[in-house]
Amino acid sequence: MTKSNLQKVLESGAFAVTGELGPPKSGQRDVIEQHASHLKGYVDSVNITDCQTAIVRTSSIATGRILLDMGIEPNIQMTVRDRNRIAIQADVLGAAALGIKNILCLQGDHATLGNEPKAKNVNDLDSMNLISALKKMRDEQEFIGGDKMDAPIDIYIGAVANPFADPFEYRPYRLAKKIAAGADFIQTQVIFDMERFERYMERVRELGLHKKVHIIAGITPLKSVGAARYMQNNVAGMLVPDHIIDRMRKAKDKKAEGVNIAVEMIEHLKTIEGVAGVHIMAVAWEEIVPEIVTRAGLYPRPKFD
Amino acid sequence: MIVADRKPLAEILKNIEPYKKVLILGCGECVTVCMTGGDKEARETALALSIARKKANNPVEVKSHTVERQCEPEYLESARHLVEEADVVVSLACGVGIQNMNQYYADKRTLPGVNTTFMGMPVEQGVWTENCLGCGNCVLDETMGICPIARCSKSMLNGPCGGSQNGKCEVSKDTECAWHLIVERMMKFNKLEALQEVKEPKDWSTSHHGGPRKMIREDVRL
C-alpha cells in the first residue's frame, strides 16, 4: 500500500500541518489554483470542503485532482448529507482512481442551513457508518452490502471531532467510537476555548485515545471582531470565548492580532500531549498560512521520497 | 396520532373556484384531536369559504359534515347523500382519508384541505412534535425510547453530531437534539457503554425507501 504524505508525516512523529481550501461557487479552475498555490510547501495536506455549510460549490473530488496536478496533497472531505451509500462508495472508488489518498468523513451541516434549504437531506449513512465503510473497503475489499471489490484501494481515513459540542462529557467517548469504527486520524473543530480543549484532551489521554489515533487540532486566524462573533453565533458547535473577542476588539491592526492569536495557539497546542498536529483553516485567506506556519516554527515541512 | 395543519384559506379558495356546491368533510379521529379537521373546524372552514366567496361576488353553497374515521372505507358510506349532491369535496382528514375518499367516491373529486405533517403527539396546549417516521424497523429499544430516526434532524444511528449545543439541534434553537436526550437518558440508566457499539448502516428497505409498503396478515385474512 502506498501511503499518503499526511500519513507519512504523522507516522514519523513530526508535528503535522494541514490546510484547508473551500472550492468556489463556480467552475473556475484558475480560482482553485490561485487559492491553493499559497499553501504549496507550507502544509502536508490540504482539506477540501464538501459543500461546507450546505452551500453548493465545486465538488471536493474534482478540486482534489486539480491540487494533485499542482503537486499538493489533498484531503477530501466527504459528507453523508448529499449522497446515499451507492453514490458515496462510487465516489470513493473514483477518488482513489484519481490518486486521492486522504478522505475525511463528516456528517455535513443540515441542508436547511445552506443555499438549497429545500433539498432532501440524504443521510442514508451517518458519519460513523462512513468511517466503517471506508475501512471495510480498504481492509476487506468489500462494499457495505457485502459485495466484493475487484481490487484494493489505498486510503487514509480521517474523521472529525468537536470538543465544543454537547454533551461535553460524552465527546471523548464519541471519539473512541470513531477510532473503533476505523479512523486513522482526527481533525478537530476550530479551537478558541483552549481551557475546554485542555479538559477534553485530559479525558482523551485518560482513555488512552491519543495513542490509538493522530489528533490534529483545528485553528483559524480571525480577521475581525465580526468574524469572531459570526462564528460564535452561526457556526454549528463553535465557541469563541469573550477574552478572544475582547482582544480582537482592542487591537489596532485586527488582522495582525488574529495572526498573533493563531500563532500563540499553535505554540500552546504543541505542548499538549496527544496533539499530533495543527489544522489551519484560513479559507479565503490562504495567503496568510505561510506566515503562520513560519512564525510557529513549523517550516520547512518534512519531506519523504 | 397523525398531525395535520389546515391549508391556507387562499389555497383552498383557489382550488374550489370553479365549483358552486362544496362539501367540507371532517374526520373524527386524529385531526379532531389536533384541532385541525374535526367537526368544529369543518364548520369554521365552511363558513369562512362561503363568506370569502360572497365577498368575491362568486357565491358558493358550502356544507360541512364529519365522519367518524375517514381512513376506513366502511365509515364513508354515511356521507353518500352529501357527497353526491356536492360538485366537489374538500377533506380535512389526513392524506390517508383524502385518498380513501377519492377511491371510494371515484366519480367525485376530493381535494385536500390540510397538509398532513407528521406522526406525533401534543407536548403542551397547541404544540405537537414529530415522534415516529414509520421506518419499519424500530430501534427504540437501543435508544432509550427516543427515536433518532424521526427526532434527529440527520436520522443518525451513531449521534450526536458536532452541531449539538446546549441540548439543542443545529437546525433550530427550538428543536431539541434527540441525541442529547438519548445520551442523558443512557447516563441516567448507567448504560453509556451500550452507546460505544458502532451501529451498522440502517436497513432503509423496510421504510418507504423500499417502495410503498403493504402489510399482509394471512392469519386474519378472510
Ligand code: SF4
Ligand atoms: S444536533 Fe442532535 S438532533 Fe440535530 S442533527 Fe445533530 S445529533 Fe441530530
